[in-house]
Amino acid sequence: xxxxxxxxxxxxxxxxxxxxxxxxxxxxxxxxxxxLLPVVLIKSLIMFGKNCRIIECPKAGKNALDFIIVDxxxxxxxxxxFNALYIISKDKGFDSIIHYYLTKGRIxxxxxxxxxxxxxxxxxxxxxxxxxxxxLASKVQNQIDKVNQISPRSLPNKSQSQFNWVNSLxxxxxxxEKDINALxxxxxxxxxxxxxxxxxxxxxxxxxxxxEKRHHPNxxxxxxxxxxxxxxxxxxxxxxxxxxxxxxxxx
Numbered sequence: 001x002x003x004x005x006x007x008x009x010x011x012x013x014x015x016x017x018x019x020x021x022x023x024x025x026x027x028x029x030x031x032x033x034x035x036l037l038p039v040v041l042i043k044s045l046i047m048f049g050k051n052c053r054i055i056e057c058p059k060a061g062k063n064a065l066d067f068i069i070v071d072x073x074x075x076x077x078x079x080x081x082f083n084a085l086y087i088i089s090k091d092k093g094f095d096s097i098i099h100y101y102l103t104k105g106r107i108x109x110x111x112x113x114x115x116x117x118x119x120x121x122x123x124x125x126x127x128x129x130x131x132x133x134x135x136l137a138s139k140v141q142n143q144i145d146k147v148n149q150i151s152p153r154s155l156p157n158k159s160q161s162q163f164n165w166v167n168s169l170x171x172x173x174x175x176x177e178k179d180i181n182a183l184x185x186x187x188x189x190x191x192x193x194x195x196x197x198x199x200x201x202x203x204x205x206x207x208x209x210x211x212e213k214r215h216h217p218n219x220x221x222x223x224x225x226x227x228x229x230x231x232x233x234x235x236x237x238x239x240x241x242x243x244x245x246x247x248x249x250x251x
Contacts, residue, residue, distance in 0.1 A: 001023065001024070001025055001051075001080070001081075001082055001083065002023060002024050002025070002082055002083055002084040002085070002086065003024075003025050003027065003073075003076065003077065003080075003082040003084070003085045003086070004019070004024050004025070004026050004027065004086045004088060004116070004119065005027045005029065005069060005072070005073055005085070005086070005087050005088065006026070006027065006028045006029060006088040006089075006116065007029055007065065007066075007069060007087065007088060007089035007091060007094075008028055008029055008030045008031065008034060009029075009030070009031040009034065009065050010089045010090050010091050011088050011089055011090060011114065011115065011116070013041065013088065013115070013116040013117075014038065014040060014041060015040050015041060015043075015044045016041070016044040016045065016047075016048075016116065017044045017047070018117075019116075019119065021047050021048045021049065021051055024048070024051065024119075025048070025051045025052070025076075025080065025082070026045065026048050026051065026052045026053070027052075027053045027055060027072060027073075027076065028045065028052070028053070028054045028055070029055045029057070029065055029068060029069050029072065030054065030055070030056055030057065030065075031057050031060070031064075031065050032056070032057045032058065032059055032060040032064070032065075033060060053072075053076075055068060055069075055072050066091065066093065066094075069087075069094075070097055073085070073087075073097070073101075077101075077106055077107060082107060083107075083108065083109065084107065084108070084109040084110065085098070085101065085107050085109070085110040085111075086110070086111060086112075086113055086119055087110075087111075087112045087113070088112075088113055088114075088115070088116050089112060089114075090114050091112075092112070094112045095112055098110045098111060098112055098174075099174060102174065102176060105177075108176050108178055109176060111174075133179070133182060133183065133186070134186075136170060136173065136175075136183055137183050137186040137187055139169075139170070140166055140169060140170070140183055140186075140187050141187045141188065143169055144187060144188070144189060148191060149233070149234065152191035153191060155189055155191050156189065157189065157191075159184075162184050162189055163177075163180055163181070163184065166180050166183055166184060167180055170183075197240060197243060197244065200231065200234070200236065200240070200244055201244050201247045201248060204227060204230060204231075204244055204248055205248055207230060208248065217249075220245070223245050223248075223249050224241060224242070224245055227241050227244055227245055228241055231244075
């Protein structure tokens with residue numbers, strides 16, 4: 001069961017008919033001056049039976065309904081166990097309470113949405129979630145591959161360090177612990193095998209031999225710069241470049 005809390009002062013959905021009463025618990029929070037609700041909305045609320053509550057703000061005032069919403073969320077999430085929480089409001093002030101709920105583990109999934117139409121049926125939501133996870137896993141793997149090119153040994157090799165690494169990389173995504181652990185299983189943290197220096201030497205020699213001799217660099221500085229340019233994407237250190245230079249150009 002998923003919990004939907006609607007800030008009706010901020011967002012006024014016309015109907016909830018696209019949502020299943022077996023999947024969602026609706027809490028409609030109305031302001032002190034909102035005495036009348038549309039018939040179409042009321043009819044769609046009736047479908048949810050006991051899985052629906054209408055909370056009225058008893059007194060008008062700045063942010064009065066917001067405080068009522070926060071209090072009701074705390075009350076109902078203690079009373080029932082929910083898989084996910086959705087706050088329907090354009091008020092970004094609710095983002096902080098969502099972050100708090102997630103960090104405290106009060107709920108596994110939570111987000112604020114501008115419209116009730118942003119909530120998809122579970123089957124579509126699962127597909128969208130899978131697609132999102134695939135995109136995030138690709139982003140993580142790309143970063144791992146970049147580190148692997150430069151310094152394979154710096155990749156995290158313990159579970160907690162991998163968790164912290166992914167969490168830091170995707171901090172803006174506000175992922176749950178479950179999502180991060182799932183992503184870790186989707187990527188490969190194995191450090192790249194070190195390529196023997198001789199492989200680079202042979203590669204540079206082959207390239208050099210393909211050039212006319214008049215194009216060969218003949219000074220130390222130009223030789224180093226030529227090698228740096230040739231191996232620009234291999235993440236070689238200055239000392240490695242120097243060793244290759246000595247192996248190729250020293251007589």
